Amino acid sequence: MSLNGKVALVTGGAQGIGRAVVQSLLQSSAKVAVVDLNKTCGEESKAQLDAEFGEGNCNFIPCDVSNGDALRDAFQRTVEQFGRLDIVINNAGINNEKNWEKTIQVNLTSVIKGTYLALEHMSKEYGKEGGTIINVSSMAAFLHSPHQPVYTATKHGVIGFTRAMADASSQGDYGVRINVLCPAFVDTPLLHSVEHEDNMGKFVKFKDDFKRSMNKFGVLQPALIAEGMMRLIVDSTLNGAVMKITCSKGIHFHTYEPMSA
Ligand SMILES: NC(=O)C1=CN([C@@H]2O[C@H](COP(=O)(O)OP(=O)(O)OC[C@H]3O[C@@H](n4cnc5c(N)ncnc54)[C@H](O)[C@@H]3O)[C@@H](O)[C@H]2O)C=CC1
Numbered sequence: 001m002s003l004n005g006k007v008a009l010v011t012g013g014a015q016g017i018g019r020a021v022v023q024s025l026l027q028s029s030a031k032v033a034v035v036d037l038n039k040t041c042g043e044e045s046k047a048q049l050d051a052e053f054g055e056g057n058c059n060f061i062p063c064d065v066s067n068g069d070a071l072r073d074a075f076q077r078t079v080e081q082f083g084r085l086d087i088v089i090n091n092a093g094i095n096n097e098k099n100w101e102k103t104i105q106v107n108l109t110s111v112i113k114g115t116y117l118a119l120e121h122m123s124k125e126y127g128k129e130g131g132t133i134i135n136v137s138s139m140a141a142f143l144h145s146p147h148q149p150v151y152t153a154t155k156h157g158v159i160g161f162t163r164a165m166a167d168a169s170s171q172g173d174y175g176v177r178i179n180v181l182c183p184a185f186v187d188t189p190l191l192h193s194v195e196h197e198d199n200m201g202k203f204v205k206f207k208d209d210f211k212r213s214m215n216k217f218g219v220l221q222p223a224l225i226a227e228g229m230m231r232l233i234v235d236s237t238l239n240g241a242v243m244k245i246t247c248s249k250g251i252h253f254h255t256y257e258p259m260s261a
């Protein structure tokens with residue numbers, strides 16, 4: 001699939017799932033802005049991607065997505081450098097039950113802000129050409145664990161927000177498709193925070209419950225999540241879709257019961 005001429009912005013793109021998605025976007029000839037808090041990892045990653053895909057295709061923008069002004073600047077810098085914006089992946093996320101207010105800021109508030117900023121740059125409402133937004137949730141929104149209550153709440157929130165915004169986009173003729181992706185366990189640095197009291201606080205004592213679940217359901221590789229992401233990016237029929245990726249069923253979609261009186 002070619003995304004030649006398209007420009008993407010990926011939050012949390014310096015490592016893990018975001019890094020795999022950035023790689024797939026560059027393989028498809030898109031230009032990519034990597035927006036991430038981690039300067040060391042972001043700069044290392046950009047150097048490797050420049051070596052693989054050539055300079056000028058990828059930009060690293062250091063930014064804490066929970067800082068609204070910094071996030072706005074990151075969008076502005078992307079458009080200034082690459083001339084347009086077509087694809088936004090709100091992927092940055094943390095797992096911190098100790099500092100749970102921060103978890104809400106990064107995992108939910110910043111996804112909402114990232115979606116609104118994306119619309120300012122892509123929606124027909126703002127005189128732009130349209131585009132696509134993907135918000136990253138988790139299978140934790142479908143199968144919760146006592147180990148991460150606030151993380152789970154944020155991931156429920158991302159699904160509800162995304163589905164409502166997808167309806168707003170189709171009814172308001174924004175020309176922007178908005179979808180949500182829910183991976184099960186993925187082999188990234190985030191997954192290793194399960195053991196850390198610094199992250200999990202008092203809920204760390206439930207880590208065996210979480211690990212049992214991981215052993216039961218298996219652990220995915222980031223490349224498969226990037227494959228699902230690319231499907232959401234290119235399939236022009238999808239809006240308000242909730243994509244799940246699990247070891248047992250691979251890439252598939254959640255279906256909702258129709259409302260009955
Ligand atoms: N790894 C897993 O098992 C799963 C992860 N997810 C979700 O996928 C997304 C990506 O997670 P992973 O790649 O696993 O995590 P990761 O920890 O490997 O990578 C996350 C990236 O986001 C960046 N980041 C964190 N806070 C930030 C902030 N405030 N501003 C800017 N960048 C920030 C980090 O520096 C890092 O580069 C998250 O939303 C996570 O909740 C969903 C389901 C499963």
Ligand SMILES: CC/C=C\C[C@H](O)[C@H](O)/C=C/C=C/C=C\C=C\C(=O)C/C=C\CCC(=O)O
Binds near residue numbers: 095140
């Ligand atoms: C400390 C842990 C840190 C990070 C991991 C994240 O919390 C991650 O977001 C959590 C993922 C939780 C996944 C939970 C369930 C996985 C379930 C399955 O794989 C399969 C279950 C059902 C498949 C059928 C269906 O699709 O409905």
